[in-house]
Amino acid sequence: MIKADLHTHSEFSNDGELPVKEIVQKCIDNQIGALSITDHNGVGATEEAVELCSQSDLSFIPGIEIDCNYQGIDLHLLGYQIDWKSREFTDLERNIEKKVMDALPQMVENLAREGIEVDVNEVLRKSKGRPPSAELFAEVLFGKQESLSNSKLKPYTEGGSRSDMPYINFYLDFFAQGKSAYVKINHMSYSDAIELVRRHGGIPIVAHPGLNLRGREAMASELLDRGAAGLEVFNNYHDGNQIEYFTSLVQQREMLMTCGSDFHGKNKPLIDIGQYASSDKYHSLLSESIDFILQHASYN
Numbered sequence: 001m002i003k004a005d006l007h008t009h010s011e012f013s014n015d016g017e018l019p020v021k022e023i024v025q026k027c028i029d030n031q032i033g034a035l036s037i038t039d040h041n042g043v044g045a046t047e048e049a050v051e052l053c054s055q056s057d058l059s060f061i062p063g064i065e066i067d068c069n070y071q072g073i074d075l076h077l078l079g080y081q082i083d084w085k086s087r088e089f090t091d092l093e094r095n096i097e098k099k100v101m102d103a104l105p106q107m108v109e110n111l112a113r114e115g116i117e118v119d120v121n122e123v124l125r126k127s128k129g130r131p132p133s134a135e136l137f138a139e140v141l142f143g144k145q146e147s148l149s150n151s152k153l154k155p156y157t158e159g160g161s162r163s164d165m166p167y168i169n170f171y172l173d174f175f176a177q178g179k180s181a182y183v184k185i186n187h188m189s190y191s192d193a194i195e196l197v198r199r200h201g202g203i204p205i206v207a208h209p210g211l212n213l214r215g216r217e218a219m220a221s222e223l224l225d226r227g228a229a230g231l232e233v234f235n236n237y238h239d240g241n242q243i244e245y246f247t248s249l250v251q252q253r254e255m256l257m258t259c260g261s262d263f264h265g266k267n268k269p270l271i272d273i274g275q276y277a278s279s280d281k282y283h284s285l286l287s288e289s290i291d292f293i294l295q296h297a298s299y300n
Contacts, residue, residue, distance in 0.1 A: 001287040004034035005274045006061065007078065007207065007232060007260020012037075012044035014100075015133035017265025023273065027058055029072045032274045034290060036063035036080060038207075038260070042093035043050035059294055064089065065207060066197070067096065070190035070223065073216070074177045077190065077257070078232060079197035081296045086200050101182040107137070108263070110181035111174065116141065116152055134181075135267045138170035148204035167267045174196040194227035203229045203293055205258050211235075217242060221249055230256025230289065234278040236271050237262075247282055256289040257282070274275040 009016035010023055016039065018026075027035045031152070035058055037045045046062050053060035062084040066077045082089070108120050123132045123140050138156070141147045148157055156166035162173065171278045174181040188196070197204040205227050209220045220231060233246045250257045278286070 001283050002033040002059075002290060003031060003274060004259060004290050005032055005261050005276075006034065006036040006063065006080070006258050006265070006290070006293070007038050007065070007235065008035065008273055009039055009065075009261040009265075010037050010045040010049075012042055013039040013264070014127070014130050015040070015135050015264055015267050017267065020045045021052060021226075023263075024049060024052045024056070024058065026273045028056055030274045032058065033057040034061060034294060036078075037061040037141040038059040038065040040065050041067055041096040043082070043089045044093075046084045056158060058133075064197075066092070066193045067185070067208055068190045068193035069187050070219075070226075073212060073219070074187070075190055075223075076214050077193045077206045077228070078199065078205040079193075079200075079202040079258075080205065080258075080293050082197060082202035083200040088196065088200065092196070096185075097131045099185045099187075103185055104132070104258040107134070107175070107181060107182045110183065111137070114152065114174065114180050116150060116174075118147075133267075134175035135167040137166045137175075141170075142166060165268055165270055168264075172205055190223070191226060197229070203296055204254070205230050205232055205256065207232050207260075208235045208237045208262065209246060210239075211237040217245055220246060224249060224253055224255060228255075230258060231258040233282075234259035234286065235262055235276050238277060240277075240279075243277065243279055247279075247285070253287065256292060257286055258289060258293070259286060 010020050036050050040047055043064055049060050051155055061080050062082055064079045068075050068077050117140055154160055155162040162169040194204045206223050209231055213219050230250050231246045261271050261273055261276045262270055
């Protein structure tokens with residue numbers, strides 16, 4: 001079976017780290033045969049990735065990860081083999097960037113209510129003009145000794161209970177949906193995200209459903225019924241029970257299953273390219289799904 005990672009992020013994501021060249025080289029070094037860079041709401045990495053992968057045996061699948069909402073739940077939709085040259089994806093990225101920047105003052109205010117003061121000007125300097133991620137807030141905070149005296153930040157310091165991946169854990173604890181510093185951004189509806197991917201020749205796959213639907217995994221069935229071509233079954237967030245459940249859904253419907261690390265670099269230091277939970281029982285089905293995506297007519 002071809003070794004694949006169909007969910008990675010480059011420096012073109014505001015929470016990613018590595019240049020495209022380094023991601024491609026890591027794949028080659030780790031004998032990964034198929035790669036998709038699925039940056040958040042943008043395709044800026046794609047042109048370079050296509051060119052670099054064409055010079056090697058690494059198969060590249062143009063991709064994107066779109067923020068969307070279904071019945072009040074924030075979701076991520078992966079789109080594979082899209083027409084990445086379409087202006088609609090450029091417009092999408094600019095639209096999301098504006099919404100994030102508009103939400104920035106409320107993010108700062110919500111943290112302040114939690115007793116966590118952050119220098120927004122320093123955050124903006126470090127973001128180099130791009131909309132800052134919640135993880136960048138954490139990076140700024142954890143870089144200041146005076147911040148680390150705050151008891152609410154102690155768990156993220158060395159030896160603390162949340163110090164294994166402090167930046168992403170800070171996001172999950174404060175800025176994830178339902179948490180105290182969360183700011184609602186009006187992302188497109190799930191159905192509109194599905195339509196966007198399909199309108200540009202792509203294959204829509206629900207990213208890490210067990211993460212976004214935790215406790216409501218049964219809703220994944222509705223998502224499949226409402227336009228997705230499959231589920232990202234294998235990743236670094238699903239436990240064995242979730243893997244079995246999501247596999248059963250795609251098998252019943254003869255749909256696709258995919259795999260991905262959700263690599264970001266320093267924001268998720270325990271997650272490396274090509275590494276994710278999987279099951280030998282389903283290698284055949286996974287291989288068939290990857291082959292289907294690779295052979296799908298694309299615009300790259």
